[in-house]
Amino acid sequence: MSKGKIREMFPGGNTSQGFFSYYDYILRQEKAVKIFCIKGGPGVGKSTFMRKIGYEMLDMGYDVEFMHCSSDSNSLDGVVIPSINVALLDGTAPHVVDPKNPGAVDEIINLGDFWDEDGIRKNKEAILEANKEVGRTFRRAYRYLKSAYSIYQDNEEIVESCCVDKAKVNEVSEKLMKELFGDKGIASYEGKDRRLFASAITPKGLVNYLHTLINTDRAYILKGMPGTGTQRVLQKLKEAALERGFDVESFYCALNPNKIEHLIIPDLQISFTTSNLYHNVDIKDSIEINLDEYLFSSQLEKYREIIESNSANFDHLLDIVIKTISKAKKIHDLLENYYIPNMDFVSVQECFEDTLSRVLKYAREKES
Known part of the structure; x- marks a missing residue:
């Protein structure tokens, strides 16, 4: 059996409008056989859980779509198996996803069921402060990005209006x-x-x-x-x-x-x-x-100095945006240290195996 093909994309992004989500377009409700909304905190294994499902299905010959996270492109926010209309989605902030048609289409898998609450609560103040700082840093990045886009728009307007x-x-x-x-x-x-x-x-x-x-x-x-x-x-x-x-x-x-x-x-x-x-x-x-x-080359030449200056300023601001988002990720990564030691990953693996068996059941139903 030949392996399936991979398509990769982003369902959301860090944009001039802030975080922007197209999550509702990942798999339409009327088309979906099952959508699993994966819940839990940072470091609980949501991305790994979905990635493993994806690669298991790839090995069985199914084409798979990997939906990457714009705040960490090595991490996944979702996996879709198009031929059987099954998806797994990260349902946590900033792209909160909850069942729209519970049971009929979607349901929650809560990996938070497998953590030691007492162990996490010991770090409550540190977790709250880290989350606040992540939020502040992203808001700063989005302000820079909005400014960068204003400069980009100026070049667009110059060209579109007269060039x-x-x-x-x-x-x-x-x-x-x-x-x-x-x-x-x-x-x-x-x-x-x-x-x-x-x-x-x-x-x-x-x-x-x-x-x-x-x-x-x-x-x-x-x-x-x-x-x-x-x-x-x-x-x-x-x-x-x-x-x-x-x-x-x-x-x-x-x-x-x-x-x-x-x-x-x-x-x-x-x-x-x-x-x-x-x-x-x-x-x-x-x-x-x-x-x-x-x-119109003559018109373009008239505005060349402004266009080149705008382009340089845009690139400078974009570089600041990327560095700021990178800083936010580093702070977010620290949060994982409060969750990973308090996770029962044996139980997470059992949940994965149960979910995989259900996905395979939907695949068999599609083929029958």
């Missing part, structure tokens, strides 16, 4: 829609839009998993400086696909969670990715579309 030929960009959108959809008309139903992040601003810097996502038969790479219209092109294509009944996967910007950067239309085996200084992917036989070709 790019929007009519030419519209022609690109129109040509792509004809290539993708031809004469296919509006469907009697609308496709589903699944929203997530392919990249994140993490303690390790800018991290993306595009190489695990952009693997369709046909792939387009959109290039263009901020403001040239890559988002507008992708938004038009997404809306056209949904209107024609195609499900899509939309991956949003780590800085601005309302800005689409990558689009996959699985049924057409077509994907679009935005390539820039902060994220790119090497795709064999891809089709490149460079919107910088439609810039």
Whole structure:
């Protein structure tokens, strides 16, 4: 039996709007067979628990999606086995997840059932203070990030308002829609839009998993400086696909969670990715579309000094953001020292084995 394939992404992110969650899009309630909401404190083994389930299913030939944590990209916030519509999610702050349809769809697995409460309570004051400091540090990071985004927006506005030929960009959108959809008309139903992040601003810097996502038969790479219209092109294509009944996967910007950067239309085996200084992917036989070709060079030259200054200031602030998030992670890691010694990991392992057997039962039901 061949191993399954891995796709990796982020369900939430550290953005200019603070922590932003697309957790509701991980696995839709109406589609899900089972969603396990894993509860417990730092260091109790939630990520390891989910990762082990994921790799067990991979070894059995199932494709698996690993949902990474933006505040620690080595840690998992979720695992999805798409072919059987089963997911395990970290249900703790800042992305609190509770059952929406208890029993029918989702349920809680509380790893806190396996800790020594008395041992943890001895460190109550230290835990409270560490949690407060983590919160303060993240809020500081988000203020820096909001400031950085304001500078980024200034460059976007300069280019969009007077430096790019929007009519030419519209022609690109129109040509792509004809290539993708031809004469296919509006469907009697609308496709589903699944929203997530392919990249994140993490303690390790800018991290993306595009190489695990952009693997369709046909792939387009959109290039263009901020403001040239890559988002507008992708938004038009997404809306056209949904209107024609195609499900899509939309991956949003780590800085601005309302800005689409990558689009996959699985049924057409077509994907679009935005390539820039902060994220790119090497795709064999891809089709490149460079919107910088439609810039007015004379106008751009007029604002070049401002644009370059803005870019330098943005990068400086982004570096401060990353260092601040890294500091928050180090403080959060200290919290694990209060929990790990007070955990009954033998019981956690028994819970894992029971959960795995249930996941396998759902897999058998799907196959029968």
